[in-house]
Amino acid sequence: MVSGPSWYWYATRGLGVAALITLTGAVVLGIGTVGRWRSDETPGFVLANLHRNLSLLSVVIVVGHVATTLLDPYAQITLRDAIIPVGANYRPVWLGLGVCALEILIAVAATSLLRAQLGVRWWRLIHWAAYGSWPLAVVHGLGTGSDAQAPWLIGLVTTCVAAATIALGLRLLHGKLATLPIRASAGIVALATLYLMAGWAFQGPFQPGWSVRAGTPQVSTKPGPVHPGPGGFSDSLVGVMVRDASGNTQISMRDSVDTALTLAIRSPASNETLPVVTIARDGRQLCTAPANVGPTLYMVCGTTRLTITLFGSEELASSVRSVTPGTSDITGRLETSGLLN
Numbered sequence: 001m002v003s004g005p006s007w008y009w010y011a012t013r014g015l016g017v018a019a020l021i022t023l024t025g026a027v028v029l030g031i032g033t034v035g036r037w038r039s040d041e042t043p044g045f046v047l048a049n050l051h052r053n054l055s056l057l058s059v060v061i062v063v064g065h066v067a068t069t070l071l072d073p074y075a076q077i078t079l080r081d082a083i084i085p086v087g088a089n090y091r092p093v094w095l096g097l098g099v100c101a102l103e104i105l106i107a108v109a110a111t112s113l114l115r116a117q118l119g120v121r122w123w124r125l126i127h128w129a130a131y132g133s134w135p136l137a138v139v140h141g142l143g144t145g146s147d148a149q150a151p152w153l154i155g156l157v158t159t160c161v162a163a164a165t166i167a168l169g170l171r172l173l174h175g176k177l178a179t180l181p182i183r184a185s186a187g188i189v190a191l192a193t194l195y196l197m198a199g200w201a202f203q204g205p206f207q208p209g210w211s212v213r214a215g216t217p218q219v220s221t222k223p224g225p226v227h228p229g230p231g232g233f234s235d236s237l238v239g240v241m242v243r244d245a246s247g248n249t250q251i252s253m254r255d256s257v258d259t260a261l262t263l264a265i266r267s268p269a270s271n272e273t274l275p276v277v278t279i280a281r282d283g284r285q286l287c288t289a290p291a292n293v294g295p296t297l298y299m300v301c302g303t304t305r306l307t308i309t310l311f312g313s314e315e316l317a318s319s320v321r322s323v324t325p326g327t328s329d330i331t332g333r334l335e336t337s338g339l340l341n
């Protein structure tokens with residue numbers, strides 16, 4: 001039986017996106033509460049209660065996101081990695097920023113529950129840290145997420161950034177004359193942060209090869225055990241898919257058990273009609289054949305029949321003919337009727 005990625009992998013992606021949406025909503029409503037946004041139809045206490053409840057919902061979703069990340073076997077993130085923001089094996093910098101955002105969020109939520117004991121001054125001082133947790137969460141999501149180059153996620157992140165920026169801009173435009181220097185300084189800091197985040201995103205997560213540069217652990221190339229006997233085998237595959245701006249696609253995968261065995265799938269050349277699959281061992285080409293590539297493809301290498309199933313995001317599984325440039329992690333499974341030598 002062929003199995004796909006763990007459901008924890010899908011759950012942590014979905015919860016991460018949900019956390020970004022709810023956290024953005026909480027930040028916008030928080031700015032509105034401070035700015036005393038209200039109308040006859042929506043009194044101020046309604047906005048304040050909605051901000052508080054959405055903030056608590058964000059905390060719950062983030063905790064679920066962390067829990068499913070710890071349970072997902074792919075990234076092998078430990079409880080220590082979820083608590084200490086340095087030293088992780090998987091994309092350490094960007095994972096560490098997420099840990100910092102989580103700890104700030106928990107501190108803000110905890111002090112809100114203890115507001116009466118802390119006093120308004122301390123509560124307000126700690127609450128200002130929420131403005132720092134939000135950009136950290138955005139950078140964490142783009143830095144560690146496997147969908148960073150997907151148009152839908154880019155659109156979602158852009159919408160969240162725009163909402164928070166507009167809300168903050170409206171808040172800084174209105175206030176007492178005495179607070180003008182503080183508001184102007186805050187505006188400059190916000191614009192500088194937005195500029196740095198945008199520049200980083202376009203030079204980093206939105207570019208091909210980000211998965212490797214971000215610190216994703218690479219697959220070991222040490223020789224693994226060779227399958228004994230004349231029978232077939234079923235092994236998992238790991239690798240990457242790279243698409244350039246011209247729509248050309250290259251998938252490179254390695255057998256996780258017999259690590260000397262590699263598979264390469266490329267887009268058809270101008271004189272070809274189908275994508276081409278190449279099987280190699282230790283750099284020595286075993287066979288090359290065209291194949292219809294989808295979630296599952298079939299080919300014959302010598303006298304051995306192969307079934308290759310691809311797992312990953314929908315764009316990976318649907319076709320290698322995608323024209324959206326970028327690099328994506330991909331997994332799969334190889335099933336054969338015999339040995340590949």
